[in-house]
Amino acid sequence: MSTIQGTSVLFWHDLRLTLRNPVWMLFAIAQPLVFLVFFGPLVTRTLGASGLSSHNAWQTFVPGVLLQLSLFGAAFTGFTVITDLQSGVLERLRVTPVSRTALLLGRVLRDVVILLFQAIVLLLIAIPFGLRADAPEILISLAFVALIGLSLASLSSALGLMLKTEESLGPLFNTVLLPLLLLSGALLPMSLAPGWLNGISRVTPFRYVLEAVRSTLQGHFAAVVVAEGAAVAVGMFLLAMFCGIRVYMRQGA
Amino acid sequence: MEIIVADGLARTFRSGKTTVSAVQGVDLSVNRGEIVGFLGPNGAGKTTTLRMLTTLLRPTAGTARIAGADIVTQAAAVRQRIGYIAQAASASPKHRVYEEMHLQARLHRMEPTLARRRIEFLLTQLELADLGHRMACTLSGGQRRRLDVALGLVHEPAVIFLDEPTAGLDPQSRSNLWEHIRWLREEQEATVFLTTHYLEEADALCDRILVIDHGRIIAEDSSANLKQSVASTVVLVEVDGDAASGVVVLEGLTEVREVTAMDGKTLRMSVGEDDDDRVVLDAVTALRAAGLEVRSFSLTRPTLEDVFFNLTGRALRDGAGV
Numbered sequence: 001m002s003t004i005q006g007t008s009v010l011f012w013h014d015l016r017l018t019l020r021n022p023v024w025m026l027f028a029i030a031q032p033l034v035f036l037v038f039f040g041p042l043v044t045r046t047l048g049a050s051g052l053s054s055h056n057a058w059q060t061f062v063p064g065v066l067l068q069l070s071l072f073g074a075a076f077t078g079f080t081v082i083t084d085l086q087s088g089v090l091e092r093l094r095v096t097p098v099s100r101t102a103l104l105l106g107r108v109l110r111d112v113v114i115l116l117f118q119a120i121v122l123l124l125i126a127i128p129f130g131l132r133a134d135a136p137e138i139l140i141s142l143a144f145v146a147l148i149g150l151s152l153a154s155l156s157s158a159l160g161l162m163l164k165t166e167e168s169l170g171p172l173f174n175t176v177l178l179p180l181l182l183l184s185g186a187l188l189p190m191s192l193a194p195g196w197l198n199g200i201s202r203v204t205p206f207r208y209v210l211e212a213v214r215s216t217l218q219g220h221f222a223a224v225v226v227a228e229g230a231a232v233a234v235g236m237f238l239l240a241m242f243c244g245i246r247v248y249m250r251q252g253a
Numbered sequence: 254m255e256i257i258v259a260d261g262l263a264r265t266f267r268s269g270k271t272t273v274s275a276v277q278g279v280d281l282s283v284n285r286g287e288i289v290g291f292l293g294p295n296g297a298g299k300t301t302t303l304r305m306l307t308t309l310l311r312p313t314a315g316t317a318r319i320a321g322a323d324i325v326t327q328a329a330a331v332r333q334r335i336g337y338i339a340q341a342a343s344a345s346p347k348h349r350v351y352e353e354m355h356l357q358a359r360l361h362r363m364e365p366t367l368a369r370r371r372i373e374f375l376l377t378q379l380e381l382a383d384l385g386h387r388m389a390c391t392l393s394g395g396q397r398r399r400l401d402v403a404l405g406l407v408h409e410p411a412v413i414f415l416d417e418p419t420a421g422l423d424p425q426s427r428s429n430l431w432e433h434i435r436w437l438r439e440e441q442e443a444t445v446f447l448t449t450h451y452l453e454e455a456d457a458l459c460d461r462i463l464v465i466d467h468g469r470i471i472a473e474d475s476s477a478n479l480k481q482s483v484a485s486t487v488v489l490v491e492v493d494g495d496a497a498s499g500v501v502v503l504e505g506l507t508e509v510r511e512v513t514a515m516d517g518k519t520l521r522m523s524v525g526e527d528d529d530d531r532v533v534l535d536a537v538t539a540l541r542a543a544g545l546e547v548r549s550f551s552l553t554r555p556t557l558e559d560v561f562f563n564l565t566g567r568a569l570r571d572g573a574g575v
Binding site: 094 | 335340534
């Protein structure tokens with residue numbers, strides 16, 4: 001069986017569980033939704049006072065919430081790997097001839113499909129608040145969400161396989177993801193930051209992705225920042241796939 | 254014909270700066286159609302050996318072939334030919350029984366019609382026929398274990414590995430599973446390699462037993478031969494008269510290995526398990542001929558537990574009687 005077939009078999013098998021209880025998918029957007037509703041009006045007013053119009057403020061704020069959803073949603077994949085590892089399910093699958101890459105991708109794709117669904121719901125909810133977005137803007141934003149999701153879900157799966165316990169994976173993500181999220185300028189744009197903070201921010205990857213999505217939602221597709229963001233996102237994706245597949249091939253032969 | 258061959262199979266684990274040799278050079282061979290038991294205490298290296306043979310763990314030294322395929326360089330071919338029923342439950346708890354079975358069949362590239370027929374057959378054979386739509390987490394312990402077995406058999410593997418198949422099962426479920434394991438060999442013509450630390454399990458099921466301790470195989474034979482070669486039947490004889498004089502009489506019998514007088518009236522002798530009842534009759538006759546009337550005697554046959562104790566100097570399970 002090819003890797004593609006194997007991936008598809010495992011993808012549908014995993015997705016079936018989600019589709020049986022689709023309500024659970026919405027729980028994951030609870031936190032970003034809280035940000036959108038209880039923090040969004042505050043931020044957009046502050047941004048408006050700092051010179052950005054209210055229209056632009058929502059275009060600036062919503063990408064940050066999308067990034068937050070993507071980071072924490074996709075990072076969760078590693079925990080499901082650990083559950084299957086500890087219960088023995090993963091071991092059973094590894095003794096079948098299915099390709100190791102399919103074992104990684106089936107699960108990652110399932111989680112990215114769920115993530116995209118959540119991102120769409122979030123964008124739709126944001127529209128009545130003041131987000132203006134047409135189909136092309138939304139599609140490009142979702143492409144960025146998909147790339148981040150694929151990268152993080154793969155890395156998270158690989159880490160789950162290596163660390164083997166929730167107790168070690170959980171703190172790792174809290175330590176790494178929250179600073180990366182803040183440094184990306186997801187909550188407030190880095191243009192408001194003092195020089196040193198802005199400097200640190202420039203060496204973290206999600207800043208570029210975030211700026212690209214912001215530019216996209218403001219209708220500037222052809223901007224340099226979009227190209228930069230795309231390059232960073234694709235680079236992260238390739239690196240994450242390489243690491244993920246390598247770990248899946250090596251761990252336990 | 255040999256279907257499993259291992260040559261110097263070894264595995265070391267590194268933990269911090271120390272290296273631990275879990276398995277240090279296992280040689281073994283299993284013939285097609287055999288049921289072989291891999292017996293040893295916890296931590297002896299059973300599971301590590303099994304994980305190497307099932308391609309889950311790469312050996313640090315040595316080689317092994319299963320049905321002709323090398324476990325390292327031809328891992329995919331090995332996976333196609335083996336079924337592995339691990340110690341841990343292997344069905345995803347929230348999936349339904351038939352979903353898990355179908356996934357397993359598809360991952361083994363089975364043709365759909367064939368797969369459906371095989372799944373139906375297995376679920377019936379393993380008494381799971383009415384449970385196809387149940388989620389795995391709702392099954393009883395015995396049913397879940399049988400589902401694990403069914404999952405390992407979907408693709409009609411030539412060799413089936415079972416790791417502690419009946420650990421944690423109640424006696425009824427255990428003997429029920431034993432029946433299924435015998436059925437594997439008799440009806441499915443499969444070769445079965447199982448690990449256990451239950452002696453009665455090895456005794457009841459296996460044609461041959463490999464005893465592993467500290468990562469090495471220390472004995473290998475049928476259960477009966479192991480008992481005979483390593484342990485003896487112990488006979489206690491109570492006599493009317495002076496036991497010490499009986500010692501001299503019994504020492505004259507060639508089959509008697511060792512005789513001692515326990516107290517004034519009781520003799521203790523050990524004899525080979527083979528023909529032990531005839532030796533006891535001879536002993537009684539000889540004692541009577543010497544004028545010692547036998548009041549009672551008892552005979553304790555060796556168990557694999559004794560064999561294990563004699564081989565390793567320790568009990569197989571903590572706290573088990575020897």
